[in-house]
Amino acid sequence: MERIIFIGLGAMGEPMAANLLAKGFDLTAVGNRRPEPVARLREQGAKVAADLAEAASGGGIAILMLPSSREVEAVALGDGGLLASLPAGSVVVDCSTSDPESTAALGRKFAARGVAMVDAPVTRGIAGAKQGKLAFFVGGDEADFARVEPALSAMGDTFHRMGALGSGHATKAMTNALSYATVALVGEMLSLGERLGIDLPVLQEALMSGAASKALESFGPRIIARDYAAPRVTIGNVCTHLAIAESMAARAHAQVPVLQAAEKVYRRVSALGHDASDMSSIAELWDGPDGAAEAGRAAS
Structure with missing residues (x-):
């Protein structure tokens, strides 16, 4: 199983990360403003990174569950962010509710660094996240989706392949x-x-x-x-x-x-x-x- 970097441990993100841990994934959580979700995930076996750069440096699949494109862009493009820190060969999966135009632009920036991107926003709410029964609207390359599908399958059971990057959002x-x-x-x-x-x-x-x-x-x-x-x-x-x-x-x-x-x-x-x-x-x-x-x- 590939290494997972999970960013965004809110009401949806925490149970999604917990389901990945329950399915045996090697998961590194990035600390955020609330220590409680991080502590609970650590007890379930998650590694915890002090910042994005530390988490991203090992590469793998970076899963984002953030409120909007504004936060996604900050995580991707800020100092020590994913664009600067993820090694080539990694994949970014944006499960946030993002603007497809922003997603497409970020995808081009990541591609220039040898990093793939898939958009996979979710539906079915907090109950679906806790039960591991989320539905995903997926955009991006078929090969990239095949690579991240095992991780998504740990969090959901329905996948709608929508087309090119941004079509999921x-x-x-x-x-x-x-x-x-x-x-x-x-x-x-x-x-x-x-x-x-x-x-x-x-x-x-x-x-x-x-x-x-x-x-x-x-x-x-x-x-x-x-x-x-x-x-x-x-x-x-x-x-x-x-x-x-x-x-x-x-x-x-x-x-x-x-x-x-x-x-x-x-x-x-x-x-x-x-x-x-x-x-x-x-x-x-x-x-x-x-x-x-x-x-x-x-x-x-």
Whole structure:
């Protein structure tokens, strides 16, 4: 088994790294701002590097699970980063939610140093990460994917081969756009039902019979309960991810009026102070007697 360098030990990254260790991979974790995940992984057999340069110098497969392209670029291009430290023959696998344009540009920089790159963003959330049942949207060379597939198989069980480098991240952006726009519509319909005097748990059950969706199933109860703590995806991240999809559409000269409307609504919720709240807090936009007017301003 190849040596793994794992960067990004958040709510998704830590269980992904733990599954690699459980499957017998030689894993080096890079310390981050929170010592607890590093300590837990060390107890499970991980080596721990003090910094990126130390971790990368031994080469192998570097797996990134970071919030966005901004963090990926910092890890790749910063002082002592992966571009400067990884030896030729290594592979970078970006499982983050990244901008495909940034991914393609990084891929060219790595290739010039003899380092391959694969984009493999994930879906199925924290539960999928803990269970080792993530689904990957994979972009990049077939030979490079074949090399990293054993490591990915330790973390997931479904692989969608999307095409050239960056196509995995493009697919993830479209997946996110569909999900976030649907959550916004779920918030609208539950608000409408409440104004019509319909019992909301009963309404959700009925809507699941007639228009079932994961967004309604997962976020409907949170909207009904006004439970926005312990966010799965924050409003701030939603705005970042929708901007990626809008940029993709602009480059492709594609018309995306529904996507643009959804982004405007989420940005209005962010401006109201909900940036760190779960995306189901979009329902706050329609609360109160002036909710309809507020929603109209957000979509205009």
